[in-house]
Amino acid sequence: MIVVMKHTATKENIDDAIARVESLGLKPNVIEGSERTVIAAVGDERIAGIESLESCPGVDEVMPIVAPYKLASSELKPEPSVITAGSLTVGGGHVGVIAGPCSVESEDQIVATAFAVKKSGASALRGGAFKPRTSPYSFQGMKEEGLKLLATARDQTDLAVVTEVVSPDDVELVSKYADVLQIGARNMQNYRLLEAAGKSPCAVLLKRGPSATIDEWLLAAEYILDAGNPNVMLCERGIRTFESHTRFTLPLASAPYVQERTHLPIVMDPSHGTGHASLVPAMSRASIAxxxxxxxxxxxxxxxxxxxxxxxxxxxxxFAETMAGCQKIAAAMDRTLGAL
Amino acid sequence: MIVVMKHTATKENIDDAIARVESLGLKPNVIEGSERTVIAAVGDERIAGIESLESCPGVDEVMPIVAPYKLASSELKPEPSVITAGSLTVGGGHVGVIAGPCSVESEDQIVATAFAVKKSGASALRGGAFKPRTSPYSFQGMKEEGLKLLATARDQTDLAVVTEVVSPDDVELVSKYADVLQIGARNMQNYRLLEAAGKSPCAVLLKRGPSATIDEWLLAAEYILDAGNPNVMLCERGIRTFESHTRFTLPLASAPYVQERTHLPIVMDPSHGTGHASLVPAMSRASIAxxxxxxxxxxxxxxxxxxxxxxxxxxxxxFAETMAGCQKIAAAMDRTLGAL
Amino acid sequence: MIVVMKHTATKENIDDAIARVESLGLKPNVIEGSERTVIAAVGDERIAGIESLESCPGVDEVMPIVAPYKLASSELKPEPSVITAGSLTVGGGHVGVIAGPCSVESEDQIVATAFAVKKSGASALRGGAFKPRTSPYSFQGMKEEGLKLLATARDQTDLAVVTEVVSPDDVELVSKYADVLQIGARNMQNYRLLEAAGKSPCAVLLKRGPSATIDEWLLAAEYILDAGNPNVMLCERGIRTFESHTRFTLPLASAPYVQERTHLPIVMDPSHGTGHASLVPAMSRASIAxxxxxxxxxxxxxxxxxxxxxxxxxxxxxFAETMAGCQKIAAAMDRTLGAL
Amino acid sequence: MIVVMKHTATKENIDDAIARVESLGLKPNVIEGSERTVIAAVGDERIAGIESLESCPGVDEVMPIVAPYKLASSELKPEPSVITAGSLTVGGGHVGVIAGPCSVESEDQIVATAFAVKKSGASALRGGAFKPRTSPYSFQGMKEEGLKLLATARDQTDLAVVTEVVSPDDVELVSKYADVLQIGARNMQNYRLLEAAGKSPCAVLLKRGPSATIDEWLLAAEYILDAGNPNVMLCERGIRTFESHTRFTLPLASAPYVQERTHLPIVMDPSHGTGHASLVPAMSRASIAxxxxxxxxxxxxxxxxxxxxxxxxxxxxxFAETMAGCQKIAAAMDRTLGAL
Structure with missing residues (x-):
């Protein structure tokens, strides 16, 4: 951690800051610059209260050096993790494809979709039974009835089921029907839910919150890992920016950036990331590239x-046409895609 | 609702779109423009599936006309609501001031703070017992023990207690100790929690999520109102922008804008909205102005x-100095402030 | 244009708004909704003063229907434009690749780079001679001397030269040496410069400003087109968002979105769009995909x-490795790339 | 400057980075942390090429310590600057008020406005003659004719004239008629224009670009100061964020933040900062507070x-009502306002 003193800091301020660094169990290295004094504090920065150093008189800024997450870090585990859940494999040179409706609406709808996406090469079925909706007046999902329909679709197609869970109380129920628990963007920092998902036998797909930094996202993954569940897939679904022609902005550079920082695999969501069906094929191909x-x-x-x-x-x-385009890109990347 | 057709839309596309508008129970008004056809659909727009009209062939865009919230709207209830919870009154020409530590840390800390903020004119005490923290390695709060200490501080000072609740399962427990339940920014779209808070006898302080639009925020309030709790205060705590010199950007124009749209009172949070103690006094005064x-x-x-x-x-x-500055601004605005 | 009246608008307000619509030469269509009145105004919306309708008493919002640009619009010219400038072709199933240093620094540097990028398949050479720099204390470019070195590099390699122009006064000079004038992100709304570039015989590469909407960007292109220069390439170089792990956020969905709206070709800039060399190969491939x-x-x-x-x-x-990866993706997309 | 090495950096990487730091004329201080090595480089960071250190093998990040601007810094000149131009004074406990139309449209319009705003207490007249407009089809201003009308209004009211200049070639002409040159948000990084304004005898009002960081804004001011003009006023006019209910987001905390960093005075623009007349009075009062x-x-x-x-x-x-509200807030702040 680097503690930057103000240029107006007094000797007393600097001594106090050094003392505070020491009282936190860190070793201070004092560097007197041409305009300011800087204290480089060596030791484990991931401790309670450390950012409060900023309140010491004469301190201008406190800059962390070490990533705030541990278990998710590629410094701890350099080789990328491969996650498998039923028919779905993500990582290790294989691009897993999860496809299906936003909401489960009926048996006909979900079973027909399952067969259709499987035919086009999808490796898993998605479908929401518990729906977090912006408006209380919108359709809220079929709940357990929806989970049963997903299980029916799995029985008929052998596709793994990915479905959202919105409350810690539901984790046990949803885990009975699902292969992968989806934590939605709105719940990325619902820590009780993360802890509960961390105790489920299912893998977890953790969506990024639309204003979450990458550190915050990896710290959310850390909650799940820390609770004992190593099978976490990150899912980038777009961030909120001034750009309004797309519902969200899909920052595709997240994929290579995150892969430098963490061993967890990353899944892209071009549907939410653009909000327009016409843009999904291009962004699906781009994600693989x-x-x-x-x-x-x-x-x-x-x-x-x-x-x-x-x-x-x-x-x-x-979807069939999108998958055909994606297959070509995956081949150009020497990767396998979906169920193929 | 306005349905804008593409300039390439065929007669058949337009007829299909009209039929879909009718099947949703809305009355279509077709306007043939110089470059495009537009369908103005009259009726209640707040119904499931309406945005899917955008998927009809030849449709370019669907623009809502009516605010998506009802109970929160000043169209329903033009006179501003005044919320009272113990010693705290917010609205009606009175600026309520809630003050206290981020986390309850000990009896000494919370009781001393309660006396100090009361002396400077605060009308309520804040303090977190259940803390949602970005990192699993940070201090997570004293939980029920913290709630008891808040109650102790209330017993000694008569200040109303405002404290956060992070899970629907905790609403009953927290409601026993609190006067106002705080729903934090990370939980603004935790709908189970909103519904549970909507059944609590306590008033609710609903923080805006850092990337929530104002419509999304008012729809979150709508969940609480719809569940039966009319005592909702909105709390603007800053949005996430590219600006990094402050932790968040406090968009102060939210206050007058929201007051044009809703009858619910609005509380500003200059602490989270700036992230720097040195900026809090100026932004506190500005909030009142x-x-x-x-x-x-x-x-x-x-x-x-x-x-x-x-x-x-x-x-x-x-804090004492900040309150002195705020008193002058409140007086210039013909408002009363805090406990005075 | 859609004029949405407030729900509190009086009959007189509505009549006044109708009269204002008519005085602007538009034909009003009045729709009485369940909660509000809406006026759909038919005619050419691209006229001075139209947005001031929003100031009429009782008007809540004015929503445009028609894109504000004409010459750039694919409604006017549905077939995509292909731009050629010396060795560079962009569009028409061909991915042009412009490569080279940020700044021209010396003859050795620019000539060696020209040969190297040509060998790897680039179709044009970039290099800045007039540098707009954030700080007055940074290197400001070699100016005309730099232009001469670019011309030397072109003489030796036959690569077209792309270089930035920062002032209308320099357009003539830069046009003597360049094949393509680059308008940088900071100057996207420097309208004098756009008009001057519109009179140059050179093609123009128009970078998007980091906070420009797509409409603003296409309107900037419209200035150049309107001044008589049809050879405009758009260049997406990233937008400013809260995301700070990359210097800018490259919103790759701009490519397919813009291609639906305009006939102008679009060039992606993964260097500025990420700000990290390690992310450039992945985002180059993704851009093509x-x-x-x-x-x-x-x-x-x-x-x-x-x-x-x-x-x-x-x-x-x-760069050689990046191009090899890009070639594979271009082949998978049935496109040709660079000089090949 | 702090150079953070990757945790995988080799001894050779570290030695190379140290050598590069030395070759830039800085003194390296090497700190071996628990997980990484950090090099604190002491000396003047404001030199060409310094950020390229990030490209050295094994370097993870380069973090500046010193503000990149000098002349604008309150470290150089701690006492706040007061700028006077004709009837306008900004700073030193006095809140200057500049008021008038976006564009000069006619003699009647500008003279009537000048008298009206003076009567309500404004200290200067604004009005655009050279208008940078997003669309080439919008009104582009009256040019020199507009400048003459501004001078007429000044002759009749003694109000100082603030007007925009959009090109370095116009600086001389505009300086003949204006008291204050306005550099608009779109031109904040038009460095030729900044340099030309730096040579004008007029004071300069420098608007912040809608996606400019505060460092970029102060570096733009530095260009003007460095060219010899000390009379620079900063103008915050709002930043671009996801928030779309206001045209821009006015980050009011800029005022106190900037005042901690620079001696230059800061003027707020609630008109552009909100984009809605109804929000201007509240944000004017808040700016003063x-x-x-x-x-x-x-x-x-x-x-x-x-x-x-x-x-x-x-x-x-x-406007009269807004000024009355502002007077009360200014009095509560012990400040004088406008012409009073």
Whole structure:
């Protein structure tokens, strides 16, 4: 940690800051610069209260040096993790593809979608049963009934099931039906939920919050890892920016950046990341070319009649065409894709 | 709702879109423009699936006309709501001031702070017992023990207690000790929690998520109102922007803007909204001058030793001085402030 | 244009707004909704003063329907434009690759770079002679001397020269040496410069400003087109967001989105778009997979000794490897790349 | 400057980085941390090429310690600067108020506005003659004719004239008519213009670019100061964020933050900073309460007929009322306001 003193800091201020660094169990190295004094504090920075050093008189800024996460860090485990859950494999040169509707709406809808996405090469089925919705007046999901329909679709297609869980109380129930628990963007910092997912036997797909920094996202993963569940996939679903022509901005450079920092695999979500079906094929291909380990794509038999997210859902033909384009890119990258 | 067709839309596309508008129970008005056709759809827009119209062939864009929230809207209830919870009143020409530490750390700390902030004119005490922390390695709060210490401080000072609740399972417990439940920024879209808070007898302080739009924030309030709790205060605590010299950007224009849209009172949080103690006095005064109905300010006996948020906490003297400045501004605005 | 009245608007307010719409030469269509009145105004919206309608009493919002640009619009010219300037072709199934140093530093540097990037398949040479620098204390470029060195490099390699122009007064001079004038991000709304570039015989590469909306960017292109120069290439170089691990955020979905709206080709800049050399190869490949028409990449013989932008520059070997990866993706996309 | 090595950096990498630090004329201090090595480099960081250190093998990050600007810094000149230009004084406990239309449209309009704003207490007149407009189809200003009308208004009211200059070639002409040259947000990094303004006898009002960091803004001021003009006022006019209910987000904390870093006074622009006339009074008052040194407000005789920016312009009565509110806040702050 680097403690930068103000140029107006007195000798007493500097001595006090040094004492505070020592009282936190760190070793201070004092460097007198041309304009300011800087204290480089050596030791474990991940301790309670450390940022309060900034309140010491004469301190201008406190800059961390070490990543705040440990278990998620590639410094701890340099080789990339490969996560497998039923028919889904993500990482290790294989691009897993999760596809399906935003919400489970009926048996016909989910089973037909499962067969269709499998045929086009998807490796897992997504579908929401517990839906966190912005408005209390929107469709809230079929709940346990939806989970049962997902299980039916899995029985018929052998596709692994990825579905969202929104409350720690539901983790046990959802884990009975799902292969992968999805933690949604709105719940990325719902720490009780992260801890509960950390105790589930299922793998976890952890979506990035739309204003979360990468450190905050990896610290959220750290909660799950720290609770004992090593099977965490990160999912980039877009950040909120001034850009309004897309619903969110998909910062594709997250994929290679995150892969430098963590061993956890990263799945891209071009559906939420753009919010427009017409942009999904291009961003799916681009995700693979950028080196992402997986894709999650919204597919619906009739997007214009979907109860949620229709504007960003592909129909079956569009998904088939998207997958064909993705196969070519995966081959160019020497990677395998989906169920193939 | 306005449905804008693409300039390439065919007659068939337009007819299909009209039929979809009708099937949703809305009345279509077709306007043939110089370059495009537009369908103005009259009726209640707040229904499931409506945004999926965007997936109809030939549709370019769907623009809502009506605010998506109802109970929170000033169209429903034009007169501003005044919320009272114990010693705290927010709204109606009175600026309520909530002050105290980020976390309850000990009886000495919380009781001393309660007396100090009361002396300077605060109307309520804040203090976190259940702490949602970005890192699993940070101090996580004293939990129920912390709630008991808050109750002790209330017994001695008569200040209302404002404290955070992070899980629906805890709402009953926290409601036993608190006057106001705080829903934190990370949980603004934790809908189970909102519903549970909507059934509590306590008032609710609903913080804005750092990337939430104002519509999303008011829809979160709508969940609480819809569950039966009319005592909701909004709390603006800053949004995430590219600006990094402050931890968040406090968009003060939220106060007058929100007051045009909703009857719910709005409390500003200059501590989280700036992230630097030195900026808190100026932004506290500015909040009152902008017409905010309340303030929430972090105060700690020794900010440089706080277990959380020390860098943005005022010490007792700084808080007293801040309140003196705020009193002058409140008087210039013909408002009363805090406990006075 | 859609004029949304407030729910409190009086009959008189509505009549006044209708009269104002008519006085602007537009035809009003009045729709009485369940909660509000809406006026759909038909006619050419691209006229002075139109947004001032928002100031009429009782008006809540004014929403444009038609894109504000004309000449740049794919509504006017549906087939994509292909731009050729010397050895550089961008668009029409061909991905043009512009490569070279941020700044021209010496004859050795620029000539060696020209040969190296040509060998790896680049189709044009970039290099800055007039440098707009954030700090007055940074290297400001070699000016005309730098232009001459670029011309020398072109003489020896036949690569087209792309170089920045920062002032209308310099357009004539720079046009003598360059094949393509680059308008930098900081100057995207320097309208005098756009007008001057619009009169140059050279093609223009127009970078997006880091906080420009896509409409603002296309309107900047419109200035150049309107001044008589049809050879405009758009260049996406990243936007400013809260994300700080990359210097800017490269919103790759711009490529397919812009291609739906305009006939102008789009070039991606993964160097500025990420700000880290290690992320450039992945984002170069991803740009092609997303369907971009060109790439512009910073290459320097010794990035760690560059006078500017070294942190985001590739060395010759890194560029060769990046191009090899890009070739595979271009082939998978059925496109040709660079000089090949 | 702090050079953070990767945890995988070799001894050779570290030695190379040390050598590079030395070759830049800085003195390296090597600190071996528990997980990484850090090199604190002492000396003047404001030199060409320094950031290229990031490209040295094994270097993870380069963090500056010293502010990149000198002349603008309060480290160089601790006492705040007071700027006077004709009837306008900004700083030193006095809040200067600049008011007038976005564009000069006619003699009647500008003279009537000058008298009206003077009567309400404004200290200077604003009005654009050279207008940088997003669209080439919008009104572009009256040019020199507009400057003459501003001079006429000054002759009749004695109000100082603040007007925008958009090109270095116009600086001489505009300086003949103006008291203060405004550099607009779009031109904040038009360095030729900054240098030309630095040679004008007029004071300069430098608007912040909507995505400029505070360091970039102060470095733009540094260009003007470095060219010899000490009379620079900063103007915060809002930044671009995801928040779309206001046209820009006015980050009011800029005022106190900037005042800690620079001696230059800061003027707030609530008109552009909100984009809605109804929000201007609240944000004007808030600006003063936050300690701003001045205000710039758009005022027009008939906002609903303005040729530009009508939606954010106050009419004469609204301005009078706004000033009355501001006077009360200024008095509460022990400051004088406007012409009083």
């Amino acid at each position: 950028a080196g992402a380990d997986g894709l999650i794509i919204e597919v619906h038999p009739n997007p214009d009649k979907a109860l949620s997210d229709g504007y960003q859902s592909l129909n079956f033909d569009q | 902008a017409g905010a109905d309340g303030l929430i300010i972090e105060v700690h006996p020794n900010p440089d030793k706080a277990l959380s948020d020390g860098y943005q906490s005022l010490n007792f003297d700084q | 997303a369907g971009a028409d060109g790439l512009i990449i910073e290459v320097h013989p010794n990035p760690d000794k560059a006078l500017s932008d070294g942190y985001q520059s590739l060395n010759f070997d890194q | 936050a300690g701003a040194d001045g205000l710039i407000i758009e005022v027009h005789p008939n906002p609903d007929k303005a040729l530009s920016d009508g939606y954010q312009s106050l009419n004469f009565d609204q």
